[in-house]
Amino acid sequence: MKEKMKRHNHDPFAVEQEEWRKRQIKGRLKQILTISSPIFILLLWEFLSRTEIVDPRFFPPPTEIVGTFLVMGTSGELFDHIGISLFRIFAGFLLGVIPAVILGLIMGLYSPVRHFFSPLIMALMPIPTLALLPIILIIFGVGEVSKIVTIAGSVFFPVIINTVAGVVNIDRIYLDVAKNYGADSKNYFFKIALPGSLPVMLEGIQMGQAIALLTIVAAEMMGANSGIGYLIWTSYKAFLLKEMYVGLVLISFFGYLFSLILRGFQNKLLPWR
Amino acid sequence: MVNSKISIRHLTKVFYKKGNSVTALKDISMDVKDGEFICLIGPSGCGKTTLLRILADLEKPSIGDFTIDQRKEGRPLQSMVFQERGVIPWLTVEENVAFGLKMRHLPKSVIKERTAYYLEKVGLDRFAKLYPKELSGGMKQRVSIARAFANDPEILLMDEPFAALDEQNKFILQEELLSIWAETKKTVLFITHSIDEALLLSDRILLMSTQPGQIIDEKVIDLPRPRNMEQVRADPVMAKHFVDIWNHLHDEVQSSRVKG
Ligand SMILES: Nc1ncnc2c1ncn2[C@@H]1O[C@H](COP(=O)(O)OP(=O)(O)O)[C@@H](O)[C@H]1O
Ligand SMILES: [Mg+2]
Numbered sequence: 086m087k088e089k090m091k092r093h094n095h096d097p098f099a100v101e102q103e104e105w106r107k108r109q110i111k112g113r114l115k116q117i118l119t120i121s122s123p124i125f126i127l128l129l130w131e132f133l134s135r136t137e138i139v140d141p142r143f144f145p146p147p148t149e150i151v152g153t154f155l156v157m158g159t160s161g162e163l164f165d166h167i168g169i170s171l172f173r174i175f176a177g178f179l180l181g182v183i184p185a186v187i188l189g190l191i192m193g194l195y196s197p198v199r200h201f202f203s204p205l206i207m208a209l210m211p212i213p214t215l216a217l218l219p220i221i222l223i224i225f226g227v228g229e230v231s232k233i234v235t236i237a238g239s240v241f242f243p244v245i246i247n248t249v250a251g252v253v254n255i256d257r258i259y260l261d262v263a264k265n266y267g268a269d270s271k272n273y274f275f276k277i278a279l280p281g282s283l284p285v286m287l288e289g290i291q292m293g294q295a296i297a298l299l300t301i302v303a304a305e306m307m308g309a310n311s312g313i314g315y316l317i318w319t320s321y322k323a324f325l326l327k328e329m330y331v332g333l334v335l336i337s338f339f340g341y342l343f344s345l346i347l348r349g350f351q352n353k354l355l356p357w358r
Numbered sequence: 359m360v361n362s363k364i365s366i367r368h369l370t371k372v373f374y375k376k377g378n379s380v381t382a383l384k385d386i387s388m389d390v391k392d393g394e395f396i397c398l399i400g401p402s403g404c405g406k407t408t409l410l411r412i413l414a415d416l417e418k419p420s421i422g423d424f425t426i427d428q429r430k431e432g433r434p435l436q437s438m439v440f441q442e443r444g445v446i447p448w449l450t451v452e453e454n455v456a457f458g459l460k461m462r463h464l465p466k467s468v469i470k471e472r473t474a475y476y477l478e479k480v481g482l483d484r485f486a487k488l489y490p491k492e493l494s495g496g497m498k499q500r501v502s503i504a505r506a507f508a509n510d511p512e513i514l515l516m517d518e519p520f521a522a523l524d525e526q527n528k529f530i531l532q533e534e535l536l537s538i539w540a541e542t543k544k545t546v547l548f549i550t551h552s553i554d555e556a557l558l559l560s561d562r563i564l565l566m567s568t569q570p571g572q573i574i575d576e577k578v579i580d581l582p583r584p585r586n587m588e589q590v591r592a593d594p595v596m597a598k599h600f601v602d603i604w605n606h607l608h609d610e611v612q613s614s615r616v617k618g
Contacts, residue, residue: 258444265414265438266458266509276457280448357448357489 145327150334153327163316167335170301170312173229174339177236178297182290185244189286192245193252194278206245214238215303222308232304232312239300240293247289251282284358287351294347298340362389362427363545364413364513369422371408382408384570386422390513392429393543397556399603400566401610406549409571410515413547414438426512434458437511439519442498445490445505452477452486454501458509476504479538496527500534507538513545520555529587532558536584553603557581557590563599565606568614575606 127147133139134146145153157163192199214221214235221238225231255277263277305314317332371383382405390396398406411417413424414436426435437458438444445454453460456473477483480500490498499519506514520528532555539546550556556563557579565575577599581589590596 256443258440259446261414261416261438262440262444262446262457263461264416265436265440266505267434267461269461272461276449277446283448355448357491 143326145330150327150330154331154334157328157331163331166311166313166316166332170305170314171339173232173236173305173312174297174301176229177233177301178240178294180233181237181240181297182244182293185241185289185293186248186286189245189248190252190274190278190282193249193282194274199249199253206242210242210246214300215307218304218307227308232301232309235304236297236300239296243292243296244286244289247292248282248286251285251289252278254285255281284355287347287354291344291347291351294343295340298336298343302336361392363392363394364388364390364424364426364547366413366424367422369409369412369419369424371405371412371417372420381570383412383419384572386571386573388564388573390545390547392427393545395539395546395548395559395561397548397550397560397563398566399550399553399556399563399607400571401568401607401614402551404566404568404610405571406566407517410438410517410547410549413513414515428512430512434462434509434511436513436515437506437509439502439506439514439516441517441519442495442502442522445493445498445501447490449489450486451482451488451490451493451501454490455482455504455508457505462509472508472510476508479507480504480534494527496523496531499523499531503531503535503538507542507544511544513547516546516548518549518551521551528555533586535559540584553600553607554587554590556603557596557599558585558587563603565603568610577603 130144131146131148134141134144154163188202192202217238218231218235221231221234225234259277259281263273268276301312302314302317305312306318309315313332313335317329317336320326320328320332366386366388369383369386370381373380373382386409398409400406408417412419413426416438428435446457449457452473455477456469459469459472474483477486480503482497482500482504485493485497490501493501502519506516520531523531536559548556548559550559560577560579563577563579564573565577566572567574579596579599581593581596
């Protein structure tokens with residue numbers, strides 16, 4: 086016991102420095118683990134496919150998918166598909182998010198409005214917008230509008246529900262502070278309701294973003310002649326599986342990218358968290 | 359009373375619930391003089407917070423009424439010092455202190471000047487641009503106090519503002535509060551459950567009964583100002599007041615146990 090204490094006591098800085106270094110190494114190890122899982126899967130896939138343990142016709146090796154991507158890229162057609170899909174995602178996303186945020190804030194602030202609309206939203210939410218695609222196609226035709234509306238429809242629900250929850254769950258004490266210090270309704274909206282509900286609202290928008298991607302692929306598979314979803318579907322039907330995988334990887338890439346962008350926004354918009 | 363700042367007449371508050379309604383306050387009548395520092399002491403649940411919330415216009419009395427005398431046109435009637443949690447997390451320290459002034463759409467220059475003045479008063483000028491998450495409990499409470507004083511109301515309402523602080527911080531904040539108060543001569547209604555705190559701060563201590571809350575006694579504290587805790591502790595009259603109030607609280611709690 087005595088010996089141990091002596092050993093540890095010789096230089097507090099050295100001891101702490103050692104501790105600090107251990108923490109650094111641990112942190113780096115975690116980072117390595119985070120990037121190692123996709124790399125591991127890709128290597129395993131490459132190996133299994135090359136050795137034909139799995140059928141390379143169904144699971145072509147990742148390196149060949151990359152090669153296909155480069156070939157498709159040079160033809161320029163691929164970027165047309167990406168461009169049109171991104172346009173639909175952005176337009177549909179905005180068309181869903183903006184009304185959801187506005188109506189959500191109003192519902193959160195005025196309980197009669199909330200009580201009036203809640204049952205409608207609860208009843209409509211479980212219906213997948215994709216199941217309504219036939220009707221949407223009848224109403225809006227086969228053009229761009231129908232895809233945008235489909236995405237907007239699926240983005241709308243998580244955003245509105247989170248926005249309402251965000252407003253309703255603002256700590257009562259802030260409402261008291263606002264009232265006690267004489268906030269008018271405009272100030273109440275911009276200084277209390279909007280910033281107070283923003284964290285939960287942004288979580289909903291993050292969810293909406295993920296749903297927008299899921300929806301675009303399915304919608305383009307069902308009723309489109311362009312876009313990443315269309316590319317996946319036609320490649321699959323023509324048994325061009327490498328091309329199909331290029332489409333899948335693109336979706337995964339954009340999903341990840343959008344999440345990162347939204348996280349960045351979140352940190353910018355919520356400096357007080 | 360002719361020149362009273364706050365006058366409350368036969369005020370009763372019932373919280374109605376089917377089956378078990380609560381009479382939180384029963385027939386409260388009282389007057390507070392301009393510039394007086396009043397502490398309210400009573401067993402917990404006796405309606406202190408309810409009384410303050412009624413004066414703050416956050417709750418309506420069931421019957422009875424009250425008036426707060428407005429001496430200056432455009433001045434808000436009252437401002438509340440909320441607990442730590444009342445500091446708004448998405449506003450910076452500065453914006454929190456300026457909150458009341460901004461809500462009243464005062465000229466920018468006035469807002470700036472008064473905010474800076476009170477930030478300096480409570481020693482937070484260096485922290486003006488920080489968000490509350492970076493502040494300690496004591497600093498948050500300073501923000502709350504600065505916000506109320508900067509608003510320049512006719513009266514100040516404080517509901518156990520220091521209850522959550524450690525002793526050290528409590529002493530410092532009590533002294534700071536007294537120094538700002540001495541300068542502004544505001545009328546203050548202050549709730550506390552600390553007898554020491556009440557003796558240190560008050561001109562007058564009002565003692566409340568258990569539920570239904572009534573004001574059943576008062577103690578005039580005429581210890582000269584400026585005071586500090588040592589003087590309060592050393593003064594034999596204060597020692598007697600302490601014991602009296604202690605016994606009062608003890609009796610009230612006992613009697614409510616017997617009743618309940
Ligand atoms: N909004 C409310 N609804 C129902 N009962 C309440 C409400 N606010 C306070 N009460 C009741 O009124 C009584 C007095 O509460 P309060 O004023 O908070 O007491 P104190 O601040 O003295 O501890 C308590 O019995 C409490 O349960
Ligand atoms: Mg209370």
